[in-house]
Amino acid sequence: MxxxxxxxxxxxxxxxxxxxxxxxxxxxxxxxxxxxxxxxxxxxxEPKRIVPTTVKIKDARWPRLPVRTKESISLDKVKDVMEAVEGFVVEAPIEKGDVVIKDVAGTSVPVIAERDMEKIR
Amino acid sequence: MKDVVVIGGGPSGLAVSSELAKKGYDVVLLERNDELGGLLQQCIHDGFGTDLFGESLSGPEFADIFISRVRGEDVDIKLEAYVRSVNKEEGLFNIVTVTPKSVEELEARSVVYAIGCRERNQFEIKIGGTRPSGVYTAGTVQRLINLYGILPGKDVVILGGGDVGMIVARHLFLEGVNSILMVYPEEFFSGLPRNAQQCILDFDIPYRPRTIVRDILGDKKVKAVELVDVDEDWEPIPGTEEIYHCDSVILSVGLVPYSEKLEDLGARVDKKTSGPMINEYFETTVDGAFSVGNLIQIFDYVDDAVKTSFTAAEGVERYLENESKKDLGIELKPGDNVRTVTPQRVDERTGEKFSVFFRPAIEKEDPKVEVMSKGEVLESCVKRYVSPSILEEISISKDILLGEEEVIIDVR
Incomplete structure (x- = not known):
């Protein structure tokens, strides 16, 4: 078939x-x-996609830090990734490429920061 | 006295600044925001850089490459510097900036405008009804979601099937709004096919072609929209009206180059692109004033927008070294099946080949792209497929244009 x-x-x-x-x-x-x-x-x-989203960040210039899955993950898993990232909070300073979540939603793919975000206090 | 003042710290402004500094010129970069990167800082999805770097980067990652380049060169970066006015007197540019601390004047031999475009808003399209809160442009929503973590509403109607609208639809879907409906007057999404796939089709986000929002309804806040089907000429079809409940309306109805500032300086604007008229080195009709990126026209792809900066940097160098002669003066114009052509003129005899970008007015498989003068074809090539959604690029050698006055680019 x-x-x-x-x-x-x-x-x-x-x-x-x-x-x-x-x-x-x-x-x-x-x-x-x-x-x-x-x-x-x-x-x-198996369709695969990079998932872009944001997490809350404390003491930074913006309230949100853009993050994404480092590699593409299965399209079926996108919603799971979004749920795993929701409510996640990081603290400034952050550097581009920093791992925010090591293995997101059992995909064995990390979620990384897309940019630097300096500490502002 | 500076060699060059670059206005705008988005990707194109960053690229032209670092290129010129690398050539040894004294460069000032003016940015009205308090950080560099421009619009890319809110474009957190991937897909940038596949042409220039061979990998799919997010907007902030792509911006970071050019921010690092500028920081690595000797560029005088001024943040929170808003350009109040630019005047040209006796061959020199006088630039007045306003910063939170003071009003400053700069003098420069040349100036590069890299101030991008703005979104078309609800008052520029035919849309009726009341004027409640809850109506946004797509870029504003992108900013709210990605920099502030704020969703505009729960039940969202998006008018327009352009790229920003599709990308925002995906953010809204992933961030968990109740409902999304995208409507647009065309037969198919007007943005890039890849965005139709990965933003709309991937997640089965509902969309209706040949439909527009006729009225926005609601007293203080948006309560509903009146949708209506349209025909091929985008004319509403009577009897197809429908009230659709929603709490916000997002407009993704096009981008317009921000060319008013250059007009103030006396530069001529192309009515078709809405951007300044430029030559093959991106010089406007004001000698020494250059223009790069989305200010020229709306590029589909940041890589292409940034590439304009590399050629413009050569142009600025030629200007500063008094090498530009402008001994050609050939006009480039769109044919019947083409909407826009840039550059609008070819000025210099020197240089072998140059890039022409054109946006087709028609959709066609295996079309022939023709470069014509006085009804004769000077050069042609075959493309596999063209459509108004995709900006096309061809390379033309200057040899074939010599002696011509007006050259037409067309597809058939």
Whole structure:
């Protein structure tokens, strides 16, 4: 039983329309580059996304610190990640790349700070 | 006396400042906010930098690269410095800034405007009804959510299927609002396909093409909107009106280059891009006044916006070294199937190739892009697919333009 699906590529602003034939292998058509083919194969097996959000930060110039998953995680897990991050509070100073949560929602992917945020008091 | 004053500390302003400082010029960077990075600080999603750095960065991460570059060079950075006026007298620019402490004057041989764009608001589109609170532009909501952690409401209607609207829809969904409905008059989302996929389609956020908000209803606060279906010409179809309850309305109805300041200086503005008219080195019609980034036109992609800064830095260098001759003066114009073309003119005979950005007016598979003069095709190439959602770039060699006066870029 093969499954056919169409997705828009998210690897670059071109946004190629990828046609996926999903069997034991995933066949990708409509891509214009290698990254598109890789993306299509991944989409056919398990769509993955980077999750951007914010956490509360104390004593900083802004009330929120932007954070994201360091790598992309399964699309099915996005809501779990959001729930795990909710209510999380960090304290300034923070440096870009600092690990805010080591292993978020059992994905074994860390959540990292997207920017420096100095302490302001 | 400074060599260059750069106005605006967003990505394009940062990039042009560090490039010019690296060339050894005395650069002042003016930023009205109290931190650098511009709009990117609120664009916390990833997707930036895939072209320039080969990886998908968030807005703050992308900004940080250029902030570090500026800090690594000898650039005089002035924060909380609002530019009150710029005047040109006897070949020099006089710049008056207002800071929390004082009013200051600067003198410079050249000036680069990197002041970006602003969002179109509810008073610039045909939208009726009352004027309750709870109506926001998409960028304002992005700022509220990502810098302050504040959601605008619980039941949200987004008008417009542009990039900022789609990205904000995803933030609203992830941060847990009750309901979201996106409506837009086009057949398909007007923003980038990748945002349609990863912001709307990924999460099954409801959307209605060929629909607009006709009226906003509510006394003090938004209570509902009147939706109406529209035809291909965006004209409302009678009998399709529907009252839809919501507590906030978010407008994602386009960005406009912030070119009023350059107009004050006497620079000519292109009615189609709403940005200043520029040559291939990003010099405006005022000698020595340059323009970069989203002030020129709305780029889809920050990487492209920032690339303008690299070429502009070359242009500023040529100007400061008295190398620019302006011995060509060829006008570039959009054909029938193209909305905008930049640069609007090619001034210099020297230099081999230059980049032309154009936004198609039509959607087409395998179209031919033609560079034409007096009805003759000078050069053409085939693209796989074009649409108004995607800004296109082609490279043109100056050789083929020599002797021409007006050159048309078209797709067919």
């Amino acid at each position: 093969s499954d056919e699906r169409e997705v828009l590529c998210i690897r670059c602003p071109k946004g190629c329309r990828l046609e996926l034939k999903i069997d034991e292998e995933v066949i990708v058509e409509g891509n214009q580059c290698k990254a598109g083919e890789d993306h299509g194969k991944q989409e056919g097996r």
